[in-house]
Amino acid sequence: MDLNLLPLEIQEAHAAFPVALAACDELDALNRLKGAYTGREGSHAARLMDLLKTAPKEQKRDLGAVINGLKQAWEEGLKSRQAELEAARKQVAGLAAHWDAELPRPLPARGALHPLTRVMDRLVDVFRPLGYHVEEGPEVETEAHNFDGLNIPEDHPARGSADTFYLNAHPGLLLRTHTSPVQVRALKRLAPEITARGGIRFLAPGRVYRKDEIDPTHSPMFHQVEGMLVGHDIGLHHLKGTLAYAMKALFGPGAEVRFRPSYFPFVEPGCEMDVRCPLCGGAGCRVCKGSGWVEILGAGLVHPNVLAFAGIDPAEWSGFAFGMGVERMAMMLSQTPDLRLFFENDQRFLAAMGGLD
Structure with a gap:
């Protein structure tokens, strides 16, 4: 069955079907899944x-065979799971007749931090030995902090209403699109003390918002952890060494990383860092799209305009910055195929995420 004839959305839905099917522990949940797949x-x-109706005539035969095979697999899986659930319900009903009413009541389940919170805490713990502290900022930001202070020009697409949530009742305010405004605020606040401190280094974890459609890899609300270091004569070798250390701390001492040139308005030069896919070990899989590498973060040397906006002399001070998506990191660490699972509050899924620690 050649799934390459199908849209990527359908391929991802088929890949997620076994996990979703196994998560159905009652008939109502199974019926909802049945409606989503075969309704x-x-x-x-x-x-x-x-x-199939709109496919070219020469593709209809092959495409029809793939579609029939896919539907049959879904229907057989649903039917088999339904039989299991019905058998389990009968067994429970039989056991209820022999229930001991004098047994002590069951203890309530213990709570725990959400997996995304634990991943953010883990990232913070990785950088604390290097002298980084945590900075926080508001989620409702000004254009000055979200764009101007980061050297993002007026005509940049990210400033458009198609990408950014603006507050109509409050012109000039928006939901921050990254945690980088925290960098601007921290630099402005700490600029008078930078000489006495000998530099600045911090992390900025938190929620951010963008007008993305919800799918297995995107959400209009997600989390980032960004970091910044400002000092004397900071270069790319400092950035690469810091990030290589962090990835080995996260993925193990055998983690391999590579850097590729890239462009971000607030750094110059800019780069992206990839890590050897921890799911397939570089052999190629759906997560790394067959390349053996997964993009993990963007980074670069802090643009002089960013330092100057905060009142720091770029002729004397330099630095680097980096930012990574928490959901993507959590998906890789837990081998989860769909980030929506992190937001659905399914207790079974959340309980299974203990390995993130």
Whole structure:
């Protein structure tokens, strides 16, 4: 069955089907999953039939065979799971007749930090031995802190209403699109003390917002951890050494990283860092798209305009900055195929995430 004939969304839905099916522990949940995959309207199967109708004539035969195979796999899986759930319900009903009413009540489940919070805490713990402290800032930001102070020009696409949530009732205010405004605020606050401190280094974890459609790898609300170091004669070798150390602390001493040139308005030069895919070991898989590498963060040397905006002399001081997505990091550490699972508050999934520590 050649799934490459199908849209990426359907391929990802098929890959997530076994996990979603196993998570159904009651018939209501199974029926919801059945509606999402094989329902008559709005389901993946319905979209496949629409795709078949509009496909070129020469592709219809092969595409139809793939679609039939996919639907059959879903229907058989649903039917098998339904039989298991019905058998389990009968067994529970039988056991209830022999229940000992004098047994002590069950203890309530113990609470725990959310997996994303634990990943952010883990990232902070990695950098604390290097002298980094945590800075925080508001989620409702000004354009000056979110864009101007980061050397993002007026005509940059990120400033458009198609990408950014602006507050209509409060012109000039928006939901921050990254945690970089915390860097601007921290630099401005600490600039008078920078000489006495001998430099600045900190992390900025938190929630950010962008107008992204919800899918297995995107969400309009997600989390970032950004870091910055400012000192004398800071270069790319300091940045690369720091990040290589952090990735080995996160993924193990055998973690391999590589750096690629890239562009971000607030750094010059800019780069992106990839880590050898921890899921396939570099052999190639769906997560790394067959390349053996996964993009993990963006970074670079702090642009002189960013330092100057904060009142720091770029002729005397230099630095580096980096930022990474917490959800992507959590997906890699836990081998989770769909970031939406982190927001659904399914207690079974959350309990299974103990390995993130």
